Amino acid sequence: MKKVLIADESSLFREYLATKLEGSFEVVQATNGLDVSIKMRNEMPDLIIMEFYLSRKSSMEVLREKKSNPNIADIPIIIISSKIEAAVIKEIVKFGVKKVFTKPIKIDVLLNTVSSLLHVNVVIDDTPCIIEAHFNDEILFIEISQGLNTEKIELLKYKITELLELYQIQVPKMLIMMSNIELGKSDTAKMDFLFNMVLEKARTKPGFIKVLTNSRFVEEYINSRPGLKGMGVTDNLSTAMDDLLGLRPDSYAHDEVVASRLLKSSPPKAEKEESIHLGFEGEKKLNPLEKLENIERDITMAIVDDDIVIQELVKTVFSEAGWNIIVYENGRKFVDDIGNHEFDLVFLDLMMPEMNGFQVLQFLKEKNISLPIIVFSALSREETVVKAVGFGIHSYLIKPLKPENLMQKAAEILSTNF
Numbered sequence: 001m002k003k004v005l006i007a008d009e010s011s012l013f014r015e016y017l018a019t020k021l022e023g024s025f026e027v028v029q030a031t032n033g034l035d036v037s038i039k040m041r042n043e044m045p046d047l048i049i050m051e052f053y054l055s056r057k058s059s060m061e062v063l064r065e066k067k068s069n070p071n072i073a074d075i076p077i078i079i080i081s082s083k084i085e086a087a088v089i090k091e092i093v094k095f096g097v098k099k100v101f102t103k104p105i106k107i108d109v110l111l112n113t114v115s116s117l118l119h120v121n122v123v124i125d126d127t128p129c130i131i132e133a134h135f136n137d138e139i140l141f142i143e144i145s146q147g148l149n150t151e152k153i154e155l156l157k158y159k160i161t162e163l164l165e166l167y168q169i170q171v172p173k174m175l176i177m178m179s180n181i182e183l184g185k186s187d188t189a190k191m192d193f194l195f196n197m198v199l200e201k202a203r204t205k206p207g208f209i210k211v212l213t214n215s216r217f218v219e220e221y222i223n224s225r226p227g228l229k230g231m232g233v234t235d236n237l238s239t240a241m242d243d244l245l246g247l248r249p250d251s252y253a254h255d256e257v258v259a260s261r262l263l264k265s266s267p268p269k270a271e272k273e274e275s276i277h278l279g280f281e282g283e284k285k286l287n288p289l290e291k292l293e294n295i296e297r298d299i300t301m302a303i304v305d306d307d308i309v310i311q312e313l314v315k316t317v318f319s320e321a322g323w324n325i326i327v328y329e330n331g332r333k334f335v336d337d338i339g340n341h342e343f344d345l346v347f348l349d350l351m352m353p354e355m356n357g358f359q360v361l362q363f364l365k366e367k368n369i370s371l372p373i374i375v376f377s378a379l380s381r382e383e384t385v386v387k388a389v390g391f392g393i394h395s396y397l398i399k400p401l402k403p404e405n406l407m408q409k410a411a412e413i414l415s416t417n418f
Contacts, residue, residue, distance in 0.1 A: 033057030052081035110293035331355030
């Protein structure tokens with residue numbers, strides 16, 4: 001069996017990669033440059049995967065030492081690094097470096113490179129799956145779509161640990177969003193892997209985790225597992241946030257202490273960067289526009305915003321969908337005209353003259369009018385978002401707006417799969 005030496009002072013990345021390669025290779029781990037120097041001579045590996053920035057002995061010293069030793073000079077090397085200058089890359093290729101990857105690394109590309117260099121096939125799960133994870137104001141958001149992939153779940157295990165360290169969060173609250181996904185009994189083992197891993201790595205209790213999905217299978221799965229008792233399942237974003245934060249849906253005027261629980265967080269440590277990428281090279285992410293075009297009904301959408309630039313942006317984003325798009329420059333004009341249309345979706349700005357977004361939401365509440373609403377605003381203050389969530393909005397976006405985010409939010413709300 002061929003041997004791979006992995007040298008990285010990040011135990012998370014090193015251990016994940018070692019776990020992935022151990023089935024196909026004999027794996028040796030090194031924690032610093034001196035350790036690499038000793039083990040490449042004693043172990044005689046077939047491949048070295050080495051972080052560029054090492055302590056106790058620099059990678060350049062290791063490379064020079066390797067080149068001067070005829071017994072190990074021809075061992076191929078893969079360099080990984082958070083950042084590396086082009087001039088340095090030109091220099092290190094002289095020492096048998098075959099590939100340079102910058103962190104965060106797409107693991108499938110790295111594994112394919114290892115397979116190519118050593119002529120050993122490393123098998124990975126190719127189930128279509130998109131997983132994203134990020135911290136936003138003390139809440140760990142995990143978004144899962146398309147399907148469940150064991151490689152992605154394994155990566156997520158290390159990603160959660162990395163994020164907890166970067167944001168210095170001891171016991172996180174979590175929102176797991178499972179959208180645009182078809183699951184059934186054949187996925188039970190992967191569901192076990194996912195939720196057991198989340199509980200273990202996040203070091204949290206089921207009651208601190210909420211799942212946003214409309215999948216009956218997911219709901220039945222969670223309710224049938226004693227170990228997941230207390231984990232809430234809902235298909236409504238505001239309900240999930242209310243449950244997660246302990247907020248009452250009708251109490252939108254929360255004090256600053258309660259509101260700060262939603263939006264404030266500890267910043268990442270400046271000296272550390274994320275090293276684990278949850279995406280695969282070449283994978284096709286969901287195309288929100290394709291999903292919107294496949295909706296078999298005529299859509300009427302309102303844009304309520306006094307900013308003409310935002311009006312044009314939103315109209316341009318959805319122009320290819322062939323929808324009926326009506327623009328209102330303030331909330332007053334929108335509510336005066338609301339009886340003349342049946343809106344499938346409303347993009348609502350919070351800060352407008354004459355009648356602002358909150359007043360529009362209050363009007364709709366008093367008139368018992370229920371509409372799918374996405375609010376957006378340049379404001380991200382605690383009380384602003386909490387107050388909007390209290391009205392039962394479907395989602396919110398913070399300006400400046402990105403076209404892909406607009407389409408994704410619309411797809412989530414209008415798609416029959418969410």
